Amino acid sequence: MSHVFNDTRNVTDQTRQAVLDAANRLHYRPSAIARSLTTRRTFTVGVVVADVLNPFFAGIIRGVEDLLWQQGRSLVVCSTDEQPEKEAYYLHLLLERRVDGVLVAPTGADLPVYAALRHHQIPLVFIDRRPPQPWGPVVETDNVQAGYLATRYLLDLGHTRIAILGRHQALSTVTGRFAGYRQALTEAGIAPDPALIITVDAQQEAAYQGATALLAQLDAPTALIATNHVMALGVVSAVQASGRRCPQDISIIAFDDLPWLALYSPPLTAVRHATAEICRQAVALLLASLAGHDAETADMVESYPVVMLPAELIERASCGRA
Amino acid sequence: MSHVFNDTRNVTDQTRQAVLDAANRLHYRPSAIARSLTTRRTFTVGVVVADVLNPFFAGIIRGVEDLLWQQGRSLVVCSTDEQPEKEAYYLHLLLERRVDGVLVAPTGADLPVYAALRHHQIPLVFIDRRPPQPWGPVVETDNVQAGYLATRYLLDLGHTRIAILGRHQALSTVTGRFAGYRQALTEAGIAPDPALIITVDAQQEAAYQGATALLAQLDAPTALIATNHVMALGVVSAVQASGRRCPQDISIIAFDDLPWLALYSPPLTAVRHATAEICRQAVALLLASLAGHDAETADMVESYPVVMLPAELIERASCGRA
């Protein structure tokens, strides 16, 4: 009797025991499959990111898992490798699985599956990046502020030739960070030099090549900003290879703070995302729209919130101070 | 008509088109829930590890995902934080979800839920660590060989006082690596010194404390082996704090090879797991036992294979050579 398991009815202790005993004897476990078919809830949410192996996304997944596991919700993870086709494929998979909701760091393409998800009333919350169209709420780092923060910090240290490296792909994260970079320079009366704004492919090797080219310029930069963790690895190795000393010859700022950055020689200054807060807000929005469906919010506002969380600069020795 | 979607029947192109058109118009998507209820297959596998955020496990998850996504199978991830209760909780969750199979890096406790999974015919494959009882096949690194490899390498370099740091918990990984360590020492005619075998809690801070104590000894070691990545971080910071120079004053070997180890000064020698191969073998065993159920392997052998994959030493400058 399902009532015993779900406490959905008053039952005498006697019958409860009888049921429980029988259940144990037969190794009975209720089937979540059958339950989902009737209740139309799967207690599962999908998390779609670029790459589970990227520590930034791994942190997001861990944060979301921690917020959900006590509610009996499980997480299915999907790595898109920045391929829109893979993103669409996974979203279709999640749709067929009838997950209760999806958190997605979009590749940037405007996929038809977003409409399909909406049609099936599956809440969608975008994390880290903005979708091309407002298909759902967004929770992201304030990338303009983050780019500004890093650049301003270097300017205050007296740097005037500051280079920035980002992904070649048109992601909202990269464009935001670049915008903040330009804004800080302009405010300081420095015209952004296109030769110091480098975009490369996603791999560490590409970042290495880009940074190496940068350092080989006649009027080479005295400071480098890597707009994500993989780029940071490439930049660091390029600086090593160039024979430059950090921070004497060059300053480095990394994005995405990870344990090893503090152990590097010198310890690397980094821009840290409010990862835990991103997870909290995203999950809150997801659960809210989940509840919203039950409540039949008829005249649902067609504009979704965009939550921007400020980034924080972790000051270490790689810029010659602290 | 399900026949159209599954090509399970000969259908005229006309009716096929009619069905497909209607499906598109209504944004129809087949429900994997309902399908699972009848077919008793969910096309979902669970992966239970200690911590998704740990790069070693993140690599495992990524590897498994890559092997499974094209088959239309999805992955639900679970972090136990080394707590048997959490492991049991998650395994029950996966059991209720009727996943097709489970890959688990067990905490080491002998949980009743293993029997429950078997009773429900849900294949179980253990990865990275050995379970207390033979509840399923195991795919792991040859930890004895790995510990031997690292120790022997240091011995060949002339070290005689070699310390090793491991987790306090009784995991098959740690005991194996310790055993290999002892074996190498003994072979070299050196009696293992209990003062050089340190076990600490899982956190980086604990490893830092342990390594610091080690370095403060009167007859301090000249080489340190950290048996996992988190320990390595603690060891490295302890060496830095002690004012020692690596490799002049002390040699370090890390476990779990990650990109940043090569960028450290000096680049860190590390023991690398055959992560991709672990994933391949584990998934192969899982799919095999999955197929086995259909084939009704009546007289199933009650002993499961234990696959041990050799580790590899990545030689870098932190030991004074290469």
Place this chain on the structure above:
DNA sequence: CTGTTAGCGCGTTCAG
């Protein structure tokens, strides 16, 4: 407080 029943949306089988 307890027993019975309809139906969730598929795959499968059995008639047509």
Place this chain on the structure above:
DNA sequence: CTGAACGCGCTAACAG
């Protein structure tokens, strides 16, 4: 080649 009926295991609604 096609339509109709059954059942997977559960929840919810309805009788007793």
